[in-house]
Amino acid sequence: MSIRRLLDxxxxxxxxxxxxxxxxxAAQAVPTLAVDWRPPLPGTEADLARVLADPxxxxxxxxxxxxxxxxxxxxxxxxxxxxxxxxxxxxxxHAGPPITWDRASGPMRGALIAAMLFERLADTPEEAEVKLxxxxxxxxxxxxxxxxxxxxAGVVSPSMWMMELRDDTHGNTAFCSLxxxxxxxxxxxxxxxEVIERLDWMSAxxxxxxxxxxxxxxxxxxxxxxxxxxxxxxxxxxxxRAGTLMLLRDLLPDLAEIGLPSQDxxxxxxxxxxxxxxxxxxxxxAAKLASMAASGVPGSTVVTVMARNGTDFGIQVSGLPxxxxxxxxxxxxxxxxxxxxxxxxxxxIGDSAITExxxxxxxxxxxxxxxxxxxxxxxPQALEATRLMYxxxxxxxxAYAIPVLEFRGAPTGIDVTRVLRTGIxxxxxxxxxxxxxxxxxxxAGLVRPPVxxxxxxxxxxxxxxxxxxxx
Amino acid sequence: MSRHVEIHPGMxxxxxxxxxISASIxxxxxxxSALVAMATDLNLSLAAGMxxxxxADLTPSxxxxxxxxxxxxxxxxxxxxxxxxxxxxxxATGATGQASDGVITPRTVASAASRLDDATxxxxxxxxxxxxxxxxxxxxxxxxxxxxxxxxxxxxEVALKAEATxxxxxxxxxxxxxxxxxxxxxxxxxxxxxxxxxxVAASGTGAQHVMALxxxxxxxxSHCLGVGGRDLSAQVRGASTVAALxxxxxxxxxxxxxxxxxxxxxxVADAIRAHAATLSTPVQFALLGADQPDLTEATAEVLxxxxxxxxxxxxxxxxxxxxTGRFLRGLFCGGTLCxxxxxxxxxRLGPIFSNIPLRPEWALPAFDxxxxxxxxxxxxxxxxxxxxxxxxxxxxxxxGSLRRERLAIEAADPEVGVILLDVVLGHGAHPDPAAExxxxxxxxxxxxxxxxxxxxxxxxxxxxxxxxxGRDRQAEALAKAGAVVFASNAAAAQHAATLVASRTSSVSxxxxxxxx
Numbered sequence: 010m011s012i013r014r015l016l017d018x019x020x021x022x023x024x025x026x027x028x029x030x031x032x033x034x035a036a037q038a039v040p041t042l043a044v045d046w047r048p049p050l051p052g053t054e055a056d057l058a059r060v061l062a063d064p065x066x067x068x069x070x071x072x073x074x075x076x077x078x079x080x081x082x083x084x085x086x087x088x089x090x091x092x093x094x095x096x097x098x099x100x101x102x103h104a105g106p107p108i109t110w111d112r113a114s115g116p117m118r119g120a121l122i123a124a125m126l127f128e129r130l131a132d133t134p135e136e137a138e139v140k141l142x143x144x145x146x147x148x149x150x151x152x153x154x155x156x157x158x159x160x161x162a163g164v165v166s167p168s169m170w171m172m173e174l175r176d177d178t179h180g181n182t183a184f185c186s187l188x189x190x191x192x193x194x195x196x197x198x199x200x201x202x203e204v205i206e207r208l209d210w211m212s213a214x215x216x217x218x219x220x221x222x223x224x225x226x227x228x229x230x231x232x233x234x235x236x237x238x239x240x241x242x243x244x245x246x247x248x249x250r251a252g253t254l255m256l257l258r259d260l261l262p263d264l265a266e267i268g269l270p271s272q273d274x275x276x277x278x279x280x281x282x283x284x285x286x287x288x289x290x291x292x293x294x295a296a297k298l299a300s301m302a303a304s305g306v307p308g309s310t311v312v313t314v315m316a317r318n319g320t321d322f323g324i325q326v327s328g329l330p331x332x333x334x335x336x337x338x339x340x341x342x343x344x345x346x347x348x349x350x351x352x353x354x355x356x357x358i359g360d361s362a363i364t365e366x367x368x369x370x371x372x373x374x375x376x377x378x379x380x381x382x383x384x385x386x387x388x389p390q391a392l393e394a395t396r397l398m399y400x401x402x403x404x405x406x407x408a409y410a411i412p413v414l415e416f417r418g419a420p421t422g423i424d425v426t427r428v429l430r431t432g433i434x435x436x437x438x439x440x441x442x443x444x445x446x447x448x449x450x451x452x453a454g455l456v457r458p459p460v461x462x463x464x465x466x467x468x469x470x471x472x473x474x475x476x477x478x479x480x
Numbered sequence: 481m482s483r484h485v486e487i488h489p490g491m492x493x494x495x496x497x498x499x500x501i502s503a504s505i506x507x508x509x510x511x512x513s514a515l516v517a518m519a520t521d522l523n524l525s526l527a528a529g530m531x532x533x534x535x536a537d538l539t540p541s542x543x544x545x546x547x548x549x550x551x552x553x554x555x556x557x558x559x560x561x562x563x564x565x566x567x568x569x570x571x572a573t574g575a576t577g578q579a580s581d582g583v584i585t586p587r588t589v590a591s592a593a594s595r596l597d598d599a600t601x602x603x604x605x606x607x608x609x610x611x612x613x614x615x616x617x618x619x620x621x622x623x624x625x626x627x628x629x630x631x632x633x634x635x636x637e638v639a640l641k642a643e644a645t646x647x648x649x650x651x652x653x654x655x656x657x658x659x660x661x662x663x664x665x666x667x668x669x670x671x672x673x674x675x676x677x678x679x680v681a682a683s684g685t686g687a688q689h690v691m692a693l694x695x696x697x698x699x700x701x702s703h704c705l706g707v708g709g710r711d712l713s714a715q716v717r718g719a720s721t722v723a724a725l726x727x728x729x730x731x732x733x734x735x736x737x738x739x740x741x742x743x744x745x746x747x748v749a750d751a752i753r754a755h756a757a758t759l760s761t762p763v764q765f766a767l768l769g770a771d772q773p774d775l776t777e778a779t780a781e782v783l784x785x786x787x788x789x790x791x792x793x794x795x796x797x798x799x800x801x802x803x804t805g806r807f808l809r810g811l812f813c814g815g816t817l818c819x820x821x822x823x824x825x826x827x828r829l830g831p832i833f834s835n836i837p838l839r840p841e842w843a844l845p846a847f848d849x850x851x852x853x854x855x856x857x858x859x860x861x862x863x864x865x866x867x868x869x870x871x872x873x874x875x876x877x878x879x880g881s882l883r884r885e886r887l888a889i890e891a892a893d894p895e896v897g898v899i900l901l902d903v904v905l906g907h908g909a910h911p912d913p914a915a916e917x918x919x920x921x922x923x924x925x926x927x928x929x930x931x932x933x934x935x936x937x938x939x940x941x942x943x944x945x946x947x948x949x950g951r952d953r954q955a956e957a958l959a960k961a962g963a964v965v966f967a968s969n970a971a972a973a974q975h976a977a978t979l980v981a982s983r984t985s986s987v988s989x990x991x992x993x994x995x996x
Contacts (some may be wrong), residue, residue, distance in 0.1 A: 012723060016727055020661050020662060020666075021599045023593050023618065026629065027628070030667060034603070045586060048610060054610060058636065399584070399591070400584060431588060432490075
């Protein structure tokens with residue numbers, strides 16, 4: 010759009026501000042579109058001005074989101090964390106930004122207790138708790154610092170088996186544990202004997218079987234499955250039913266041919282097919298690969314990580330790689346299981362918001378209208394949610410096309426400046442963990458990040474932006 | 481006494497819309513006061529001044545509805561009217577956040593730009609301290625931008641214009657009130673015929689006046705590109721003027737370019753003139769101020785350059801009345817027109833006091849509520865478009881109530897002989913200014929007549945036959961009310977000066993006669 014074209018064609022005008030000026034254009038039959046303008050979040054004006062003046066920003070954001078969307082994701086192997094990530098006994102990964110035992114929430118503590126029991130570092134939950142509190146020989150690190158992501162508590166210990174995903178476009182690798190299913194599970198903070206028994210079986214049977222099958226099959230294109238699942242009613246975060254079944258479809262012949270005892274084959278097929286969330290632990294590392302590719306573009310205001318540890322919500326932005334901007338995590342709103350209610354809910358927890366970070370989950374809610382029953386809404390609200398997210402994102406991902414929106418690409422690449430400019434916070438679909446360690450899942454719903462994460466990121470971006478040119 | 485305060489968190493309406501709603505609620509019978517406004521610091525202090533107590537934690541994103549009425553029934557009706565007016569604007573603009581089919585309204589310029597196919601321009605009139613955000617959003621979306629907002633910091637203006645230069649786009653403004661692009665009027669703009677003259681204007685009303693005079697002479701314009709009042713300052717260095725000159729030079733419809741501006745900073749003037757000399761299209765300059773040709777003369781020069789005759793500029797009404805009072809009072813909406821009038825008046829009458837004085841020593845004493853309570857003496861001209869009158873109320877080109885109040889005060893002053901007014905028509909201006917001003921002029925004459933005085937009212941009318949208000953209909957209504965109406969602002973000022981001077985000389989003659 011050059012000045013020359015401005016003068017050579019009939020004006021077509023975007024208006025923002027006083028209605029009477031837009032009305033005057035309408036009276037002249039000029040095509041116009043009025044911005045539904047409102048002031049930015051109070052207190053952010055100066056930082057917004059500074060960041061929007063950064064001449065690197067438009068190209069940097071375009072680059073970041075192009076990398077995000079061009080990242081591939083192939084499942085190439087399944088290996089124990091000790092081998093895949095070099096984890097040693099006593100070293101645990103967890104979801105969200107860094108956390109210490111003393112600040113850890115109930116479900117995070119419960120998951121760590123479960124991992125201690127599973128690794129046979131303690132014989133009883135009480136012993137595990139004492140050792141974790143003492144901290145001797147115990148190290149806690151975010152999954153995100155180790156090329157990994159973990160749902161809910163996201164606790165990874167050396168004996169857990171990890172899916173290994175590869176982005177050939179950018180040469181990155183990301184990892185995620187195997188999904189345990191719903192109910193009383195480690196990732197929701199449960200550590201009862203059934204939890205540990207299931208983890209033992211997953212290490213003894215499920216992990217090795219998947220390893221053999223994946224190695225026999227060769228790389229499985231997870232990104233392609235995600236593209237199909239969003240056309241089949243999944244959004245890749247709280248609904249993974251189609252994705253899980255497509256994965257099983259791809260792997261089952263190889264599972265059958267690796268020579269498993271028929272009882273194990275049946276239990277593996279039953280476990281995967283019976284756990285609608287099995288594919289979550291593939292959509293998440295696929296999203297992590299997209300996030301890794303987009304990270305580190307100087308001047309970019311695109312969000313590359315949203316993650317919660319049950320105490321804090323943290324985000325990272327492309328232009329300031331590795332820096333966390335945190336604020337207290339909030340309680341999700343939604344539906345509760347059985348007799349549980351909001352008073353039983355722990356604050357938001359899990360790395361799974363990595364899916365929203367790259368345009369899936371709540372951002373693709375329009376693709377999964379069935380999800381709204383899970384989170385207590387109506388089908389039109391699912392469409393609205395996705396449409397609203399276009400207002401804070403910089404691109405649309407054609408690989409994740411949403412049928413009901415005329416195959417419009419998923420809203421991708423959250424721009425910190427647009428979040429604060431519009432006051433629209435990202436919509437995240439999430440599970441809800443019980444706040445007492447050992448409880449497990451109590452519900453599912455929607456949550457928004459605390460706005461302070463975004464104002465803090467904006468301030469840091471402003472501080473890193475070049476000053477306005479001297480006049 | 482019945483009071484009501486309600487907060488709508490997160491509801492936003494623009495200030496002009498809210499001022500219109502406030503005014504319409506305030507004018508309802510039985511309503512003592514009403515404020516419908518965003519909870520800015522200014523509006524919160526207004527509300528406090530009106531005796532409303534508000535929560536402490538309001539932000540500018542919250543909308544206040546505060547009404548004080550004589551009784552409950554009046555209050556309820558006023559509340560309903562306010563809610564209806566707010567909902568009306570929502571329907572008209574789609575500003576509901578989302579329509580019933582789940583379509584989300586665009587919340588940013590970038591979002592709107594992506595939805596309006598082949599968008600070419602953004603028109604930004606958001607609050608000045610925030611306009612930069614929206615303007616930058618427009619530029620990075622590939623749109624040229626007109627910034628109507630004022631009070632944009634100059635360093636932000638420089639940054640925006642640097643970005644526009646990088647992208648080959650044009651920034652018109654900030655504080656750009658007028659532009660015409662391919663026949664479309666933006667902001668305050670007159671309906672003019674297409675033609676050979678391209679305007680580059682740092683003054684909105686100056687550009688409107690030249691366009692109206694050219695139109696009266698039968699000459700149209702190709703485009704009028706505003707650049708903002710500071711463009712030719714030492715800080716901004718003519719960034720938009722250069723871009724606009726280049727664009728008009730490349731425009732096949734433009735045969736002659738006229739630059740309308742205050743005299744540029746010295747170092748900028750040379751650069752602009754040197755740049756203009758490199759263009760294939762001839763460039764003329766209409767520089768505003770003392771020792772410069774006035775806008776009427778600059779327009780005549782354009783006509784001569786085009787080989788077109790210079791007409792007698794239209795005049796409506798009787799020009800022969802002889803005022804009783806000895807002082808002139810000018811009450812203006814357009815700052816440039818006020819400025820030009822003061823240059824002409826001061827050459828013939830000496831000091832002209834003003835809130836925008838030609839010389840510092842001619843500054844009017846400070847006044848808070850100029851509408852009512854200040855008695856002054858001497859010749860003076862007031863620019864009602866000055867910031868101190870437009871904070872929290874619409875521009876006088878849209879709403880002439882404050883000026884009409886002052887007109888009545890001046891008419892009652894026995895020392896006042898001549899009242900000089902400007903009226904500006906076109907898109908964005910009041911839909912029928914004569915309907916309000918003509919009765920006020922008739923009242924002014926009646927006030928003077930009751931006191932046995934003769935008052936002269938002179939009007940400078942900037943408008944075209946094609947304007948929605950109709951220039952001739954406006955002129956005739958004003959003339960019928962007893963004004964003499966000039967299409968040329970310079971001619972209006974000259975006439976006013978002549979009336980005052982003739983009064984002075986006839987008084988001198990009387991004194992001489994008495995002495996003999």
